[in-house]
Structures are given as structure tokens and as C-alpha cells.
Amino acid sequence: MKLRRYLQIVSFKTYADLRAERSRTYLGFAWWFLEPLLLMGVFFVVFDLIMNRGGEGFVPFLLVGLVMWQWFRASVSHSSNSILQARGLVRDVALPFVIFPLVTVCSDSIKFGMVLAVLLVILWTLGYLPGVHYMALPVVLVTELLLITGVSFLLAALVPFVPDLRFIVDPLLQAVFFLSGVFYSIDKLAPEARGLILLNPMAGVIEAARDVLMDGAWPNLGYMAIVMLAGAAFTAGGVAAIRRLSHHYPKLPN
Amino acid sequence: MERKLALSLKDVSVRFPRTRHIRGSAFEALHGINMDLWHGEKLGLVGRNGAGKSTLLRVIAGVLKPDSGTVYRDHGKCQLLSLGLGFLPHLTGRENAILSGLLQGFERSEIDRALADIAEFSELGEFFEQPLGTYSSGMRARLGFSIAIQLEPDVLLLDELLAVGDAEFKVKSRDALRQKLNSETTVVLVSHDERVLKELCDRVVWIRAGATVDQGETSEILERYAAARSPGASIGGKQTGKVD
Numbered sequence: 348m349k350l351r352r353y354l355q356i357v358s359f360k361t362y363a364d365l366r367a368e369r370s371r372t373y374l375g376f377a378w379w380f381l382e383p384l385l386l387m388g389v390f391f392v393v394f395d396l397i398m399n400r401g402g403e404g405f406v407p408f409l410l411v412g413l414v415m416w417q418w419f420r421a422s423v424s425h426s427s428n429s430i431l432q433a434r435g436l437v438r439d440v441a442l443p444f445v446i447f448p449l450v451t452v453c454s455d456s457i458k459f460g461m462v463l464a465v466l467l468v469i470l471w472t473l474g475y476l477p478g479v480h481y482m483a484l485p486v487v488l489v490t491e492l493l494l495i496t497g498v499s500f501l502l503a504a505l506v507p508f509v510p511d512l513r514f515i516v517d518p519l520l521q522a523v524f525f526l527s528g529v530f531y532s533i534d535k536l537a538p539e540a541r542g543l544i545l546l547n548p549m550a551g552v553i554e555a556a557r558d559v560l561m562d563g564a565w566p567n568l569g570y571m572a573i574v575m576l577a578g579a580a581f582t583a584g585g586v587a588a589i590r591r592l593s594h595h596y597p598k599l600p601n
Numbered sequence: 602m603e604r605k606l607a608l609s610l611k612d613v614s615v616r617f618p619r620t621r622h623i624r625g626s627a628f629e630a631l632h633g634i635n636m637d638l639w640h641g642e643k644l645g646l647v648g649r650n651g652a653g654k655s656t657l658l659r660v661i662a663g664v665l666k667p668d669s670g671t672v673y674r675d676h677g678k679c680q681l682l683s684l685g686l687g688f689l690p691h692l693t694g695r696e697n698a699i700l701s702g703l704l705q706g707f708e709r710s711e712i713d714r715a716l717a718d719i720a721e722f723s724e725l726g727e728f729f730e731q732p733l734g735t736y737s738s739g740m741r742a743r744l745g746f747s748i749a750i751q752l753e754p755d756v757l758l759l760d761e762l763l764a765v766g767d768a769e770f771k772v773k774s775r776d777a778l779r780q781k782l783n784s785e786t787t788v789v790l791v792s793h794d795e796r797v798l799k800e801l802c803d804r805v806v807w808i809r810a811g812a813t814v815d816q817g818e819t820s821e822i823l824e825r826y827a828a829a830r831s832p833g834a835s836i837g838g839k840q841t842g843k844v845d
Contacts (some may be wrong), residue, residue: 436687
């Protein structure tokens with residue numbers, strides 16, 4: 348069975364990826380948790396202490412936003428490069444190349460899972476207790492995952508042909524970050540601005556995560572369904588693009 | 602005994618882009634390749650550097666799809682024996698053996714069964730459980746070779762007979778390869794060494810500038826190939842001491 352071997356490759360390479368990360372630094376796994384905490388510290392200092400714009404509950408507000416955002420940013424940024432980076436293997440083995448971005452998404456998602464677990468504990472200690480609305484959490488997570496795979500696969504498909512895209516991905520992610528309401532609440536924006544910003548699906552997903560985890564409210568399920576469908580369509584498009592281009596990758600000049 | 606086709610190439614062409622553009626200019630590395638490979642056969646490939654032998658091996662392995670022509674493939678794994686495929690420095694020898702095996706087309710259960718033999722053949726001892734990053738280059742080569750020789754593809758593709766390691770391991774690896782070449786395995790061997798080809802191959806395919814020139818019984822083809830390259834022959838160009 349080929350599919351079984353492909354799954355074995357994905358799981359073993361994911362494991363290898365995580366191992367690599369652990370062995371490359373002294374603190375290893377600890378960085379998964381320290382990174383969002385450090386970012387949180389920066390935003391807290393700037394927006395709460397200096398600009399005095401934080402207000403009550405700013406720390407958990409920031410944490411939820413940053414954790415959800417980091418998952419998206421890390422996965423997209425890492426996997427957009429994945430097929431290009433694997434060119435040594437691409438030239439020598441017959442594989443469905445979607446495996447490469449998939450592995451990156453898997454390892455970044457496992458990291459996210461661990462960080463999310465810690466985030467939940469922090470939220471509970473701060474008094475944001477779980478309730479019936481947690482039932483919507485899987486919807487939020489699956490929606491974001493589909494967004495991630497959609498953007499990741501499409502970028503991974505194109506970057507080997509246009510390596511210049513790599514230089515655009517990070518600034519673009521930065522722009523989307525500012526438009527995602529990570530350190531401000533899109534609820535407080537003027538309605539027209541809010542409508543515009545919800546065109547960025549990550550803004551909606553992050554707001555939905557806060558609805559569920561902090562406000563004990565149901566997310567806007569209609570909106571989530573649309574984003575989910577769009578994510579699924581992008582993912583399917585990405586897979587199709589990689590398949591379509593797959594006989595070109597092994598031939599690209601190094 | 603009835604012979605069964607393992608692989609058959611008809612008018613196979615492969616074009617490589619000169620740039621990253623899909624529709625940019627291209628050069629034809631292979632054009633009009635015709636060859637058959639029978640189950641259990643040992644087939645040699647000869648031709649000068651740049652004739653397209655390695656590209657052809659990659660087509661046979663299924664890595665490259667032909668731009669035109671057809672490839673018929675009987676079920677089964679065709680694997681290019683490549684040392685250290687997909688090796689990662691922070692994984693142990695054992696883990697690299699698993700990863701490399703998976704990438705080369707084997708399932709986890711097949712690899713697990715071969716692990717003990719890989720460990721033994723590589724003579725790595727306790728280093729088998731240490732990260733690859735701590736290995737010397739000789740140890741890496743030994744691990745790579747052991748993985749390749751202990752896993753059993755249906756069709757083994759060899760780009761030159763590889764012998765690795767120190768003098769002792771070289772003898773051992775050469776013996777292991779020869780043993781494989783004398784077994785039931787179907788083998789395609791690229792070599793510049795006429796003696797090796799004569800000794801090991803039933804049939805030879807001669808390739809020039811991306812096209813099959815001739816194929817048939819080993820000594821016959823090698824004779825014609827040598828004649829074409831001898832001084833004064835119209836093709837083949839100037840020869841220096843080393844046969845290529």
C-alpha cells in the first residue's frame with residue numbers, strides 16, 4: 348500500500364523535524380512556550396505600559412491572539428519553503444511532493460497543540476473557565492488548520508519556480524498580522540472598518556477563538572463556515588497545483 | 602522458462618528546462634529511448650559522460666516522467682541505490698536507516714525486519730544508536746551502503762559499482778554487491794568498466810546523446826562501442842587514457 352508508506356513518511360519526518368528543533372538549541376522544547384511569552388511581553392510593554400491601551404484582561408487577550416497567530420505564521424512561513432528546500436530529495440525519489448509542506452504543517456501544529464494546552468491552563472487559572480461553548484473550539488481549530496494548509500500548499504507549489512516569493516512571504520505575513528486584531532479588538536472598530544478587516548479570515552478566526560475561550564460565547568458560525576469552505580477550497584487547489592507541477596520539480600536547475 | 606517484462610520504454614524523451622520557467626527554453630536530455638528490461642535480468646548501460654545514462658536511470662526509477670513516449674512498468678519497486686538518501690544529522694543511525702528506507706520506497710515493517718542486518722553489516726557498533734552528526738564520513742558511507750544493500754527492491758538501479766569505506770569494508774561491500782548481482786534481483790548497472798560489465802551483465806544498452814544506439818548481448822555491444830570510440834572512428838571524439 349503506497350498510502351500507508353506515505354503516512355509513515357509524514358509521521359516519521361514530523362518526528363524528525365521536532366527532534367531537530369529540540370537538538371538545535373539548549374532550551375529545545377522550552378522555546379515553543381517562551382517564544383509566544385516573549386512576544387506577549389513585548390506587546391504588553393508597548394500597548395499596556397507605554398501607550399496605556401491595554402485595559403483589563405489584556406494579557407489573556409494578547410495570549411490567545413498571539414498563540415493562534417503564531418500557529419498560522421510559523422506553519423505558512425516554514426512550509427512555503429519546504430519543496431524548494433527538499434530539492435535534494437525531490438531529484439531522487441518518486442513521492443507525492445505535498446508530503447513536504449504537510450510535514451511542516453504537522454510539526455508546527457503539534458507544537459501549537461502543546462502551547463494551546465498551556466494557554467488553556469493559564470486561562471483557567473485566570474478565571475476564564477471552560478463551558479458549553481468549548482464545543483465550538485474544534486470548529487475554530489479546523490477552520491484555522493484549513494486556512495494554513497490552503498496558503499501553505501499553494502505557496503509551497505509556487506516557491507520552487509519563483510524563489511523570490513520567499514522574500515514576500517514574511518512581510519506579507521507581517522501585514523496580515525497587523526490586520527488580524529492580535530493586539531487590538533476588532534470589536535471596537537467602526538462597523539465599516541470591522542467589515543473590511545473581517546475579509547482577512549485570520550481576524551475572524553482569532554476573534555472566534557476569543558469568543559470561545561474568554562467570553563463564553565458562540566463564534567459567528569456562518570462566518571466560520573464560509574472561511575472553512577474557502578480554506579478547504581484553497582487546500583484542494585494547493586494539492587492539485589503540486590500534483591500538476593510535480594513532474595517539473597525534479598527537473599528544476601539547482 | 603517464460604520471460605516477463607519488468608519494464609519497457611518506448612520512444613521516451615525527457616526535456617530539462619534551462620531556467621526556472623516552465624515554458625522557457627529546454628534541452629532534450631533523452632530522445633527516442635527504446636529498451637526492455639526482463640525480470641531477473643542484469644542489464645548494463647554504457648555511453649559517454651553526458652549521454653543521458655543517469656537521466657535514464659531516474660526515468661526507470663520513476664522520479665522523472667517522460668515528456669513523450671511511454672513507460673510500461675510491471676508492479677514492483679525500482680530503486681536507485683543512492684547512499685545516504687535523506688540522512689539527517691540529529692537522528693541516530695537507526696532512525697536514519699528507517700527514514701532513508703521509507704523514502705526509498707520500503708514500508709516500515711520491511712525496514713524493521715532489516716534493521717538488525719543493517720546494524721551488523723555497517724559495523725557501527727554502539728554508534729548505530731548515536732546521532733549521525735557524530736559520525737566520520739567513512740561511518741556515514743558505511744551506514745548508507747548497509748541500508749542500500751540490506752533492503753531488497755525488485756529492480757536495483759546502480760550508478761557505478763559503489764565500494765565505500767576503508768580497504769576492508771571496500772572488499773566486503775564489493776562482495777555484497779556482486780552477490781546481489783548474482784541473485785534473482787533485476788539489476789540495471791551503469792558502468793564505464795568493461796570488465797565489470799562483461800562479468801556481470803547479460804545484456805547491454807548503448808546510449809549516445811540521449812538516444813539508444815544499439816542493444817544486445819554484452820560482448821557484442823561492447824565491441825561495437827569500443828570500435829566507435831577507437832582513434833580514427835568518426836564518432837566518439839578524442840580519447841585520452843581513461844575509458845569513460
